[in-house]
Amino acid sequence: MVPASYRVARRRQETHDSWTLELEPLREELEPLAPGQFAMLYVFGKGEVPISVSRLPQIHTIRAVGSVSAALCDVRAGDVVGVRGPFGTTWPVEAAEGADVVVLAGGIGLAPLRPAIDHVLAHRERYGEVVVLYGGRSPEELLYTAELERWRGRFDVQVEVAVDQAAAGWHGRVGVVTTLVPRADFEPDHTVAMLCGPEVMMRFGVAALQERGVPSETIYVSLERSMKCAIRLCGHCQLGPEFICHDGPVFTWDRVEPLLRVREL
Numbered sequence: 001m002v003p004a005s006y007r008v009a010r011r012r013q014e015t016h017d018s019w020t021l022e023l024e025p026l027r028e029e030l031e032p033l034a035p036g037q038f039a040m041l042y043v044f045g046k047g048e049v050p051i052s053v054s055r056l057p058q059i060h061t062i063r064a065v066g067s068v069s070a071a072l073c074d075v076r077a078g079d080v081v082g083v084r085g086p087f088g089t090t091w092p093v094e095a096a097e098g099a100d101v102v103v104l105a106g107g108i109g110l111a112p113l114r115p116a117i118d119h120v121l122a123h124r125e126r127y128g129e130v131v132v133l134y135g136g137r138s139p140e141e142l143l144y145t146a147e148l149e150r151w152r153g154r155f156d157v158q159v160e161v162a163v164d165q166a167a168a169g170w171h172g173r174v175g176v177v178t179t180l181v182p183r184a185d186f187e188p189d190h191t192v193a194m195l196c197g198p199e200v201m202m203r204f205g206v207a208a209l210q211e212r213g214v215p216s217e218t219i220y221v222s223l224e225r226s227m228k229c230a231i232r233l234c235g236h237c238q239l240g241p242e243f244i245c246h247d248g249p250v251f252t253w254d255r256v257e258p259l260l261r262v263r264e265l
Contacts, residue, residue, distance in 0.1 A: 001231075003042045003082025004030050006058065008075050014061060014143050018108060019073040023058040023083065030083060032057050035115035036091035036222065036250045040230050042082030043071040050087070050227040050245065052112035058083065061111035061143065087230040089250040091116040092220060096192035100128040102184065102214075104205045106135050106177050106197025110143050112222055112249075113196050117151070124156055131158040131184045135177025135201070138163050139170050158185060177201065181208035188213030196222040203260070206253050216254035223256065224249050 006023040013019050033039060033053040041060065042048035049068045054061040064070040075081060093116050101120055105113050120127055132151060136142040142161065152159040160180045162173040173180070178201065191214050195202045202221050209219055223244050228236040232243035240259040242248065 001084070003040070003048070003084045004028050005080050006083045008077050008079045008081065011075065011077050015141055017065075017073070018061060018063045018143065020054065020059060020061045021072065021075065021081075023060070023081065025058075026080065030058075031086055033086040033115075034090040035093055035119055036112060037086040037088045038112075038224075038227075038230075038249065039083050039085030039087065041072055042084070043068055043075070044080075044082065046071040048082065048084070050224070050230060052222070052224065052249070053086075054111035054114050055118065056115055061108065063108045084230065087245060089248055091194050091250055092192060093119045096120075097123075097126045098128070099218075100131070100186040100191040102131045102133070102181075102186055102191055102193040102209070104133045104177065104181070104193065104195045104197075104202075104209075106201040106205075107137065107141065108143065109195075109197030109201075109222070110134055112224070113194060114144065114147075116194055121151070121154070121157065128190065129158065129186045130156065131160075131186050133160050133162075133177055133180040133184060135162045135164070135180070135197075137165070139166055139172075160184065176204070178204045178208045181205065181212060189215070191218060193219045194222075195220065196224075199223070199225070199260070206257075216257065217252055219253040220250055221253055221256065222249045223251060 005026040009024045010022040038050045038052040040048045047068045051060045064073040226237040227245040228234045230245045232246035237244040
């Protein structure tokens with residue numbers, strides 16, 4: 001429960017409201033995070049928020065949507081923040097070995113999925129087809145554009161990017177990211193899919209994958225809503241019998257789909 005002190009080693013702006021922080025321990029180093037897990041990042045005098053790891057061991061991409069996340073985005077190299085963790089469940093990178101892997105991300109949802117992509121590409125020979133489908137509201141809202149180009153340049157990864165709207169000069173696809181699913185090259189009954197982004201995007205993304213024939217039990221989603229304490233104490237993130245901070249944030253779709261159908265939850 002006591003945060004460890006970490007120094008901001010590097011800070012990089014990704015979009016107009018998103019920043020990536022690379023953290024280094026001042027003294028004690030916490031247990032390493034795994035792909036899909038999150039840490040509680042604490043800004044002294046402001047509070048703490050759950051932030052998924054966007055690259056191991058302690059790199060986090062943060063979007064300024066509240067007072068604490070905005071304060072995190074305002075820190076400078078050399079500043080000290082508090083870190084608690086690791087918390088949460090992981091992406092099934094080991095269970096997916098031998099299968100095709102489809103990664104479907106929307107907006108800042110690419111950040112929690114990047115460690116899973118890193119792992120798959122670092123052990124490329126263990127997987128079948130690898131597909132990365134990413135969408136954003138506009139070209140200016142896309143994360144990690146240089147990495148997307150580098151992944152595509154490997155020639156052993158299918159990378160497709162779409163934006164909801166674009167001005168002149170954009171030569172990529174225009175449309176919601178879920179429209180990329182029917183064109184992707186993978187074997188549906190031999191696929192593990194991982195999704196992160198707005199819940200509405202994940203709902204339609206799952207529907208598109210299921211229409212292709214991907215089983216619900218091999219579709220994984222990250223539900224990162226309303227998490228507050230990280231230890232299922234406060235109840236903010238309770239979804240029926242599940243506590244997202246403890247039982248998630250990564251779930252199989254067949255486990256949470258019945259709960260997401262209940263509007264009051």
